[in-house]
Amino acid sequence: MLRNKQIGFLGAGNMGEALIHGLLHGHLCRPEQIICSDVRSERLKAIREQYGVKGTSHNVEVVKQSDIVVLAVKPQIMKQVVEEVAKSLDLSKLIISIAAGVPLDAIEACARKELKLIRVMPNICVSVREGVSAIAGGKHATKEDLMMAKTIFDSVGKSLFIDESLLDAVTGLSGSGPAYIFLIIDALADAGVKVGLSRDDALVMASHTVLGAAKMMIETGEHPGKLKDMVTSPGGTAIAGLHTLEQGGVRTTLINAVEVATERSKVLGAMMKNNLTNHEK
Ligand SMILES: NC(=O)c1ccc[n+]([C@@H]2O[C@H](COP(=O)([O-])OP(=O)(O)OC[C@H]3O[C@@H](n4cnc5c(N)ncnc54)[C@H](OP(=O)(O)O)[C@@H]3O)[C@@H](O)[C@H]2O)c1
CATH class of the missing domain: 1.10.3730.10 (ProC C-terminal domain-like)
Incomplete structure (x- = not known):
């Protein structure tokens, strides 16, 4: 399902790395299909060396090169990052946000356009590939998009579909x-x-x-x-x-x-x- 897709990560911190690790460990894609960005050059260097993926300090570059973009920066800087890359985002790309507490409509509002969005609430156990992730689709996300998100998050544990209105409950439990x-x-x-x-x-x-x-x-x-x-x-x-x-x-x-x-x-x-x-x- 992810064989011909380029997957980009904006933010290569704990969660970004856990997902990259899961995808490669599960042989769901090859290192050359993954590109990530981060503001910390030493972090990028470490990820590039360990996983053989591409890394850049330019968020826009990641978005341009990707079919699937995972927003894996802290919620506090989500607005800044989405606004920065907004011009390169369009309905051809699937955008997956894992930022806690950031609603899908707020991301659309920051980008000031309609997008194929999916919001996921994972937990820290994805770092040992035993996480549980709740996946909520936005209004333009197709069944295939949801299945792609499931494939990504199943690589780091178990995932299930849920309505966005229940993501606070997910945060409270898992x-x-x-x-x-x-x-x-x-x-x-x-x-x-x-x-x-x-x-x-x-x-x-x-x-x-x-x-x-x-x-x-x-x-x-x-x-x-x-x-x-x-x-x-x-x-x-x-x-x-x-x-x-x-x-x-x-x-x-x-x-x-x-x-x-x-x-x-x-x-x-x-x-x-x-x-x-x-x-x-
Ligand atoms: N960790 C969890 O258990 C957990 C669970 C559920 C959801 N989440 C969500 O997952 C997201 C990522 O969390 P995390 O734990 O992976 O955070 P993290 O380790 O801080 O990773 C975020 C990375 O993004 C970098 N960054 C900062 N500004 C950037 C920019 N403008 N462009 C590109 N990269 C930038 C950060 O660098 P600096 O450190 O220098 O800022 C950091 O390396 C958050 O939105 C969080 O809410 C996390």
Whole structure:
């Protein structure tokens, strides 16, 4: 699907690199099909040397050479970058934005023209090709465009289609979720230390327990409640631990955390949209 496409990345930071790595690692395209830009010359040099892709400090050059343009700069400079390349953007190119909180209509407003746009909310785990990315298509994006975006983001984990109006919820769950899980792993490791394990051993056990439980659920396709029932024997240790977790309100706390992060995403998104669409007259 990406065989004859030139793919450009504006911004070759953490996310840009993770996607370049995923595409090449999955043999979805060849290094000569990828071009990226960045303001940091040492960053470009490192990416060029490591992946054999093209790199330039000129954003416009990337857009001109690309069929698919991935906007991978920070949301705060999105307006500046889109305005800079706007003249070279048109409906022949697919534009994929991964900027958190930047709505599709704000990007169109910055470019001051209609574009084939797709917005994606990935999470940091794309850096180890186990990310989850939610893909929302704009009004001019075709089915084929959406499938191309899916191919790109499946190369760094799992992706799914979603309506743009739900991207704040995605930010609250999977976008912010790695932070919650890091905290849970850290807390489990503390618990291990409390009951006599070394810190190192406790961290290995905690992290692999999270990894293994997630993998088991995904591979078996079973509901987590059913798997939980499978590992709780009558009068046993797991049910005693679960009882304590429920007393501590772990389920309610996680629901509250996702809800509050979703609300925060809405507030930040509104501020961002205001900033992006506030053109000087
Ligand atoms: N990281 C995550 O977990 C995550 C998750 C979901 C979505 N996202 C989104 O992904 C996007 C990229 O995030 P990131 O973590 O990859 O950020 P990053 O590591 O800071 O990468 C952005 C790169 O763009 C460069 N840059 C700055 N100004 C530029 C310009 N005018 N033209 C071209 N390049 C420029 C930056 O250089 P300087 O460092 O010198 O500014 C940096 O190297 C953001 O919009 C973010 O919201 C990130």
